[in-house]
Amino acid sequence: xxxxxxxxxxxxxxxxxxxxxxxxxxxxxxxxxxxxxxxxxxxxxxxxxxxxxxxxxxxxxxxxxxxxxxxxxxxxxxxxxxxxxxxxxxxxxxxxxxxxxxxxxxxxxxxxxxxxxxxxxxxxxxxxxxxxxxxxxxxxxxxxxxxxxxxxxxxxxxxxxxxxxxxxxxxxxxxxxxxxxxxxxxxxxxxxxxxxxxxxxxxxxxxxxxxxxxxxxxxxxxxxxxxxxxxxxxxxxxxxxxxxxxxxxxxxxxxxxxxxxxxxxxxxxxxxxxxxxxxxxxxxxxxxxxxxxxxxxxxxxxxxxxxxxxxxxxxxxxxxxxxxxxxxxxxxxxxxxxxxxxxxxxxxxxxxxxxxxxxxxxxxxxxxxxxxxxxxxxxxxxxxxxxxxxxxxxxxxxxxxxxxxxxxxxxxxxxxxxxxxxxxxxxxxxxxxxxxxx
Amino acid sequence: xxxxxxxxxxxxxxxxxxxxxxxxxxxxxxxxxxxxxxxxxxxxxxxxxxxxxxxxxxxxxxxxxxxxxxxxxxxxxxxxxxxxxxxxxxxxxxxxxxxxxxxxxxxxxxxxxxxxxxxxxxxxxxxxxxxxxxxxxxxxxxxxxxxxxxxxxxxxxxxxxxxxxxxxxxxxxxxxxxxxxxxxxxxxxxxxxxxxxxxxxxxxxxxxxxxxxxxxxxxxxxxxxxxxxxxxxxxxxxxxxxxxxxxxxxxxxxxxxxxxxxxxxxxxxxxxxxxxxxxxxxxxxxxxxxxxxxxxxxxxxxxxxxxxxxxxxxx
Numbered sequence: 001x002x003x004x005x006x007x008x009x010x011x012x013x014x015x016x017x018x019x020x021x022x023x024x025x026x027x028x029x030x031x032x033x034x035x036x037x038x039x040x041x042x043x044x045x046x047x048x049x050x051x052x053x054x055x056x057x058x059x060x061x062x063x064x065x066x067x068x069x070x071x072x073x074x075x076x077x078x079x080x081x082x083x084x085x086x087x088x089x090x091x092x093x094x095x096x097x098x099x100x101x102x103x104x105x106x107x108x109x110x111x112x113x114x115x116x117x118x119x120x121x122x123x124x125x126x127x128x129x130x131x132x133x134x135x136x137x138x139x140x141x142x143x144x145x146x147x148x149x150x151x152x153x154x155x156x157x158x159x160x161x162x163x164x165x166x167x168x169x170x171x172x173x174x175x176x177x178x179x180x181x182x183x184x185x186x187x188x189x190x191x192x193x194x195x196x197x198x199x200x201x202x203x204x205x206x207x208x209x210x211x212x213x214x215x216x217x218x219x220x221x222x223x224x225x226x227x228x229x230x231x232x233x234x235x236x237x238x239x240x241x242x243x244x245x246x247x248x249x250x251x252x253x254x255x256x257x258x259x260x261x262x263x264x265x266x267x268x269x270x271x272x273x274x275x276x277x278x279x280x281x282x283x284x285x286x287x288x289x290x291x292x293x294x295x296x297x298x299x300x301x302x303x304x305x306x307x308x309x310x311x312x313x314x315x316x317x318x319x320x321x322x323x324x325x326x327x328x329x330x331x332x333x334x335x336x337x338x339x340x341x342x343x344x345x346x347x348x349x350x351x352x353x354x355x356x357x358x359x360x361x362x363x364x365x366x367x368x369x370x371x372x373x374x375x376x377x378x379x380x381x382x383x384x385x386x387x388x389x390x391x392x393x394x395x396x397x398x399x400x401x402x403x404x405x406x407x408x409x410x411x412x413x414x415x416x417x418x419x420x421x422x423x424x425x426x427x428x429x430x431x432x433x434x435x436x437x438x
Numbered sequence: 439x440x441x442x443x444x445x446x447x448x449x450x451x452x453x454x455x456x457x458x459x460x461x462x463x464x465x466x467x468x469x470x471x472x473x474x475x476x477x478x479x480x481x482x483x484x485x486x487x488x489x490x491x492x493x494x495x496x497x498x499x500x501x502x503x504x505x506x507x508x509x510x511x512x513x514x515x516x517x518x519x520x521x522x523x524x525x526x527x528x529x530x531x532x533x534x535x536x537x538x539x540x541x542x543x544x545x546x547x548x549x550x551x552x553x554x555x556x557x558x559x560x561x562x563x564x565x566x567x568x569x570x571x572x573x574x575x576x577x578x579x580x581x582x583x584x585x586x587x588x589x590x591x592x593x594x595x596x597x598x599x600x601x602x603x604x605x606x607x608x609x610x611x612x613x614x615x616x617x618x619x620x621x622x623x624x625x626x627x628x629x630x631x632x633x634x635x636x637x638x639x640x641x642x643x644x645x646x647x648x649x650x651x652x653x654x655x656x657x658x659x660x661x662x663x664x665x666x667x668x669x670x671x672x673x674x675x676x677x678x679x680x681x682x683x684x685x686x687x688x689x690x691x692x693x694x695x696x697x698x699x700x701x702x703x704x705x706x707x708x709x710x711x712x713x714x715x716x717x718x719x720x721x722x723x724x725x726x727x728x729x730x731x732x733x734x735x736x737x738x739x740x741x742x743x744x745x746x747x748x749x750x751x752x753x
Binding site: 069072073076077079080097098101102103196207208258259260261262264265268269392394395398402405406409411424427428431432434435 | 493495496497498511516517518582583586587588589603606608609695697698699700711714715716717718721
């Protein structure tokens, strides 16, 4: 494993070169680097850091892996006491909160230029995830997204072209209807169809937070947003209601999705060839590949509306935490050089071995991905939007996920579920604002 | 008064007691624990109290004093804290009310069965105790799968034997408690059972012999010998089980994630959400204190009523 990894690393280095400035020329410094890649991605990160140390004799990076949640709890006290790590990785749902509370220092345009970090190289919304009020605070190194898996065998079986995944609402609905077949062989558009005795069905919807990301995508696709210009919750706009209504209708009117389902149940159904389309996190890719399923991956089709392509994404960003006054300028320059190096195409290509999506077009165009299933989403990676840009992500997402649950399970009409969610979120935001008015 | 006081005054006057010398030896023995107690209990409580009375955020330069604002939120109708703290506290109480009697009764029943010299006794004791060694995540995922709305074993069995449609256990208010309660009983029963088994071994056989000579029925032996003799253990089991049930966290987090609509969310899960998802540390600390006080009062009541019983029955 390690050897293959090293060989891949070497090859990618040769293939992509080491473009960009890594021009730290100061005295030898030691940097602490805190990240949360504690799973199978840990050895990949460690080998990258080792490679950096081997090739940069005047910078010594000491990496520490610790679970994300621990870092979110510790970072405030580390920053407050002036003992923050030189470089820390912060995820998309936490970054704006830390930025707004002053835990992260801005990366000036001059610094980015000197370090050779060109934001235009990255997917726009991904880089902007760590932006706040016109300033950049982080550089993306890892990215996941909500995608749509589809079962090619099942699509062929019901007479559909397995190499034409849906892009529009009409195409999506047609596939979903054709795939929904009852035990007597009638599909959902035919007379006498019995939705209570399904053999196969069109699309997986489910009630947890991952399931709620279908609603998130639909709302953004219809021109809606989770928050308004004042950063209050606004996922009950007419665009949002109409987009979520379409999804709920898939269950209640079109009968092409199962009611009361769970992520596990739909995952099992997709693995067993019972459902044509399974929207979920791209992290399931490995599982379907291991299973040798005949499946494809595509970007979330425009089910919510026609305004734009959109899907949810999660990401990890290299940041420079706020340091005590008199912090060594050489350390900051070295830290920027390290960030720049780690975000290079060569390193990002190595990193995609962990299951991460490319952070930039140059990596997505690499020959390695030509036959990979995941490249089905690469044409629209510029439309992946994280839940960031407002400092109260938790206050918005918890009520949002619950609103989706209530709407999907049919416990409340869509508009009421979303209104209730927005009301709760805004009460929480009103309280949270007080923390920022000091 | 003067009369009663007089002799002692006289006594003092006559023979002044030697000034008691401060003997530090016992305090030295207490010191190691006292240190840990102060560092890990008293100091955090004091600091927590400070946090709950201030708008506390380490990242902001100031931690302004806000008095009882975060305590008032809990009691002001319409705030998220008033809505969810009491709702989740009730959820937790409901879980305790349902699960404690089941856990105590079932543990006693099993202990009575496995106390008898039946075939494979040690094997069964091990079987019933074994789930307790699992972590809560393993146990939670197991029961979430068992009761899955679509593919769970329970629904599969219902369909196989009764041709009944699947029940959406995990997403129906009320029913969502079933996997949590059943799973918890399965998970923690063995511990209480072991306590009862040990206590049963200490009940003198002569009592039962005497009772049977007097013509007592098995029920009478159980009611008038076993139950009173087990009273101290029952007190212990009740108090520890009730406290453990009030600390419900992992089971509902893993099995239902508190859903649907917070109907199975435990108060600790809500406090965690307030603290670490909403970054409202002071509010979470305040709720922690209110909940802690609630538990303290409850345990005191339990001890008083039960301790009286134990004393009265003379065990």
